[in-house]
Each structure stands twice: as C-alpha cells, then as structure tokens.
Amino acid sequence: MKRLVLAGAGHAHLHVLRALGEGRWRGVEVVLISPHPRQIYSGMVPGWIAGHYRIEECVAPIPPLARAAGVRYVQGAVVGMDADQRRVRLADGRVVAYDLLSLDTGAGLALEAALATHPGVLPVRPLESFVARWRDAHAALVRDPGSRVAVCGGGAAGVELALAVAYRLRVETGSEAPRVVLASGDTLLPGHAPGVVRRVRTALAQQGVELVEARVRAGRDGLETLAGGPVRAQWIVAATGVRPPTWLAGAGLALAPDGFVAVGPGQRSASHPQVFAAGDVATRVDAPRPKSGVHAVRAGPVLTANLQRALAGRDPLPYRPQRRSLYLLATGPKEAIVSWGGLAASGALAWRWKDWIDRRFMRQYQKPAGD
Ligand SMILES: Cc1cc2nc3c(=O)[nH]c(=O)nc-3n(C[C@H](O)[C@H](O)[C@H](O)COP(=O)(O)OP(=O)(O)OC[C@H]3O[C@@H](n4cnc5c(N)ncnc54)[C@H](O)[C@@H]3O)c2cc1C
Structure with missing residues (x-):
C-alpha cells in the first residue's frame, strides 16, 4: 500500500x-x-469584515471532508x-x-521585522489568526471612535480590506469620520488596468479611505512613510505580499x-x-x-x-x-469592481456575480460527497 x-x-x-x-x-x-480543522476562503473574508457573511459561510470544515474521502486527517x-x-x-x-x-x-506573509513587532499589527496570513485577531481589533475600534486603522499593501487584498473595514465602521458607528488609511506602496493595484484603478480610487474616496501612495515603516510613534510623514493608526492590517x-x-x-x-x-x-x-x-x-x-x-x-x-x-x-485572471473586488457595500485584462466595470450586479461564484465554490466543500 x-x-x-x-x-x-x-x-x-x-x-x-x-x-x-x-x-x-x-x-x-x-x-x-x-x-486547522477548517479552511477559510480568503475571497469571502472582506465580505465577512464588511458584515455580509457569517464566518461559517466562509469556511470549509476539514474533518467531514476527510472522512467522506477516506482520508486520515492529521492536525x-x-x-x-x-x-x-x-x-x-x-x-x-x-x-x-x-x-x-x-x-x-x-x-507566508512578507512582513518587515519593524512592522511585525508593532503591538497593533494584524498580519493577514495565516488567515486563521487574522480572523481571530480582527474580532478583538474590531471590538476595540467600535469602542474607541478616535482610533484608526492603517491597511498596508496596495494589492487586491489590501484594497478590499481597507474598503471593508471603512464600510463596517461607518455602518456600525453611524459616523462618516475617516478612520482608515490605505498605505499602498509605490503602486496602487499593480497589474490591473487604469480603468480599474480609477474605479478603486473612487470607491476609496466614497468610503472615506485616505490613500497614502508611499511605502511605510514602523517609526517610534507608530507608522510613517519612508520620507518621514506620519501615518496615524493604532491598528495595522498587513497585506504586504507573499514570501x-x-x-x-x-x-x-x-x-x-x-x-x-x-x-x-x-x-x-x-x-x-x-x-x-x-x-x-x-x-x-x-x-x-x-x-x-x-x-x-x-x-x-x-x-x-x-x-x-x-x-x-x-x-x-x-x-x-x-494568462488573465478575473478579479471581482468587493468595495464595502454590496458592490464590486470587475477587473479582467483591460476591462473594468463596477456596481451591485458585479457584487451579486461575485457572491454567486464564491458561495457556489464553498458549497462544494461544505457538503461532502455522499451527504
Ligand atoms: C484577504 C485576502 C483576500 C484575497 N482575495 C483573493 C481573491 O479575491 N482572489 C484571488 O485570486 N486571490 C485572493 N487572495 C489570495 C489568495 O488567498 C491566495 O492566493 C490563495 O489562498 C492561495 O491558495 P493556496 O491553496 O495556495 O493556499 P491557502 O489558501 O493559503 O491554503 C493553505 C493551506 O495550508 C495550510 N497550511 C499552512 N501552513 C501549513 C503547514 N506548514 N503545514 C501544513 N499545512 C499548512 C493552511 O492552514 C491552509 O489550509 C486573497 C488573499 C487575502 C489575504
């Protein structure tokens, strides 16, 4: 055997x-x-943060899948x-x-040491720890209306997370005061068409997300740009790429x-x-x-x-x-931006499409074969 x-x-x-x-x-x-005895589906995490999904809807439980497959699961x-x-x-x-x-x-997550040791840092990988730590950060952010979040990373994950956090805080606190900054590094959404980037800028502005198009580092009093400009935030969501x-x-x-x-x-x-x-x-x-x-x-x-x-x-x-991948970027409310090669589109229909694809994908693994 x-x-x-x-x-x-x-x-x-x-x-x-x-x-x-x-x-x-x-x-x-x-x-x-x-x-972990479950697999969290990253594509639905921004929707979970925004309040559109329960976490159970975003996970595939592993032991029943393994059992149905006759596979021995070793945690x-x-x-x-x-x-x-x-x-x-x-x-x-x-x-x-x-x-x-x-x-x-x-x-793994590419995270520079100075940022990794910041007391308010929430690395997005592993997702299981991020989800657990986000719950605490979210509760603290709701309790303290003066506190702010910086999302570091100008890729699709950083953009979606910044928009989701800003939207959720607005909905829950009823305040439109800007509390989220997206530190995108030198390029916002590298590899995506100019039309997509334009729509993302509009969505960020609509949700009151401040955009800092510069690389940041952990300074003495929190975050700062490499040029020394302060980035005021108690919490840092690090979506800084892979290693x-x-x-x-x-x-x-x-x-x-x-x-x-x-x-x-x-x-x-x-x-x-x-x-x-x-x-x-x-x-x-x-x-x-x-x-x-x-x-x-x-x-x-x-x-x-x-x-x-x-x-x-x-x-x-x-x-x-x-060569090309379809991206459906969630923008906070139940809306999304479509990015496909040089094409860009956005709106509520794009969200419904994304929601349908994601739920259909997860259903395959939430109900093991034979059930
Ligand atoms: C917030 C967020 C949103 C994203 N949205 C999108 C999106 O909309 N579209 C898209 O294309 N990409 C998206 N991504 C990127 C996407 O998550 C990754 O590219 C994708 O998860 C990679 O899948 P994978 O199967 O390689 O690994 P993963 O999904 O990371 O799964 C790895 C598995 O291995 C397990 N594991 C980890 N370490 C070990 C170990 N040492 N030993 C044994 N098991 C281990 C983990 O627990 C997990 O079960 C997003 C990422 C983030 C963080």
Whole structure:
C-alpha cells in the first residue's frame, strides 16, 4: 500500500479531497496534514469584515471532508522536510513518511521585522489568526471612535480590506469620520488596468479611505512613510505580499528564483518526481504567474489527475495556467469592481456575480460527497 501525503488544506487539495470522496483510489492510504480543522476562503473574508457573511459561510470544515474521502486527517503543521528521505516533520516532532507528497500549504506573509513587532499589527496570513485577531481589533475600534486603522499593501487584498473595514465602521458607528488609511506602496493595484484603478480610487474616496501612495515603516510613534510623514493608526492590517514558507529552504527540493517550490507543466517538482505542489507554495518555472487564489483553484483538477497518474506510474499531464485572471473586488457595500485584462466595470450586479461564484465554490466543500 502506497502512502500519499497531502500537506495543507489549500484550494487545490480541497479539490483532491472532493475527488476522493466521489470515488476512492485503490491501493493508496491518503493522509492530510493541516494545522486547522477548517479552511477559510480568503475571497469571502472582506465580505465577512464588511458584515455580509457569517464566518461559517466562509469556511470549509476539514474533518467531514476527510472522512467522506477516506482520508486520515492529521492536525499539525509541516515545519521541515527531507525530500531525499521522503518524509516531512511536524511542529510537534512527529515525522510522516510518504511515497508521494503533494504540497498546498500556501505562502507566508512578507512582513518587515519593524512592522511585525508593532503591538497593533494584524498580519493577514495565516488567515486563521487574522480572523481571530480582527474580532478583538474590531471590538476595540467600535469602542474607541478616535482610533484608526492603517491597511498596508496596495494589492487586491489590501484594497478590499481597507474598503471593508471603512464600510463596517461607518455602518456600525453611524459616523462618516475617516478612520482608515490605505498605505499602498509605490503602486496602487499593480497589474490591473487604469480603468480599474480609477474605479478603486473612487470607491476609496466614497468610503472615506485616505490613500497614502508611499511605502511605510514602523517609526517610534507608530507608522510613517519612508520620507518621514506620519501615518496615524493604532491598528495595522498587513497585506504586504507573499514570501516562501521558511521550512522550504532546508527541504532539499529545487526552488524557483523566488524561493517557492519549482514545478513544471504537470505541477511536479523540478527535482523530485514524487513531490507535487500547487497554489501559492509553488512557482511554475515554465509559466510563472502571480500568486492568486484563482491559480490555486484552477490547479486542483490537474493536480488530482496527476497524483493518480503518479500513483499508477504514469507521466503527469501538462497544464497551462491562464494568462488573465478575473478579479471581482468587493468595495464595502454590496458592490464590486470587475477587473479582467483591460476591462473594468463596477456596481451591485458585479457584487451579486461575485457572491454567486464564491458561495457556489464553498458549497462544494461544505457538503461532502455522499451527504
Ligand atoms: C484577504 C485576502 C483576500 C484575497 N482575495 C483573493 C481573491 O479575491 N482572489 C484571488 O485570486 N486571490 C485572493 N487572495 C489570495 C489568495 O488567498 C491566495 O492566493 C490563495 O489562498 C492561495 O491558495 P493556496 O491553496 O495556495 O493556499 P491557502 O489558501 O493559503 O491554503 C493553505 C493551506 O495550508 C495550510 N497550511 C499552512 N501552513 C501549513 C503547514 N506548514 N503545514 C501544513 N499545512 C499548512 C493552511 O492552514 C491552509 O489550509 C486573497 C488573499 C487575502 C489575504
């Protein structure tokens, strides 16, 4: 009997679990290792902050999915790996050996040390800790009308979070006083069309979000721009981009220049044929793409097929990730901005589209196969 270890309950592995629930793979024991018994769907988190969703609507519970798939769930985090010896090490010291390994553990947050030690910092990754800490920050923000939040990061996550926080505080306190600043770095929404950026600027202004288009750092009295301009905020939501998990450096796997697992056209490791990786933890050396949930989701079916093929001793099927991704950026109220290549659109219909896509995606994993 071969052992397939799935590390991380990320988007692509949710698909693998679902496929296993629909029909078992013969001659293989499957083990899933992930630190939390639920997977929070990042695409719905801004909607949760804005007050449109309950957290239960944004999560996939892992134990029932694993049970339905005949998979043994091990609650734990991989902190080390020996790719030559085919084993992973968990934070509590356990060692799990594998014949075939699939990594979908996501990325870490790129956060400079000075910001990381700020007492009011809320790193968006891991999402589980962010969600827990946001509850406390939110309660404190509602209690103290003079307190302010800085969201650091000018990508889609930073924009959506700034808008969601501003909207929620306005709704709950009934005050339109500006309390949120978005520190976007040098470029607001890199990679998106000018029409999208224009609409985002309008949405930020509508929600009273102050935009600081500069890089910031933690100063003596809180945040400041690199030029020394003060950014007054007690809470800092850090959506500052991704970095590779630290344990990858000693794993023995070939890494891409960005430090993530180097994989080829079939999501297979460039150095170890018995290792596959998908989602943010992997970089396609033949077709690099920005890290995003869209690519993690799209990799699910090909990863599933290729794990089965690898178990049967067959070569993986190639897969070409799409060049353009559809982004639906939530803007606080039940409205969204559509970003698709050079196209931009916005409004309530875009929100309804996003809401439909997200709920439909999550429903697949909230109700395991056979239920
Ligand atoms: C607030 C926010 C909003 C976003 N919105 C969007 C969006 O609208 N569209 C979009 O395309 N992208 C969005 N993103 C980016 C998106 O979240 C990521 O690209 C996506 O989650 C990557 O999926 P993944 O499967 O690689 O990993 P993840 O979704 O990060 O899942 C990783 C899994 O691995 C587990 N894990 C972590 N470490 C370990 C370990 N050491 N050992 C074992 N298991 C581990 C985790 O608990 C989790 O189950 C957003 C990000 C944020 C923060």
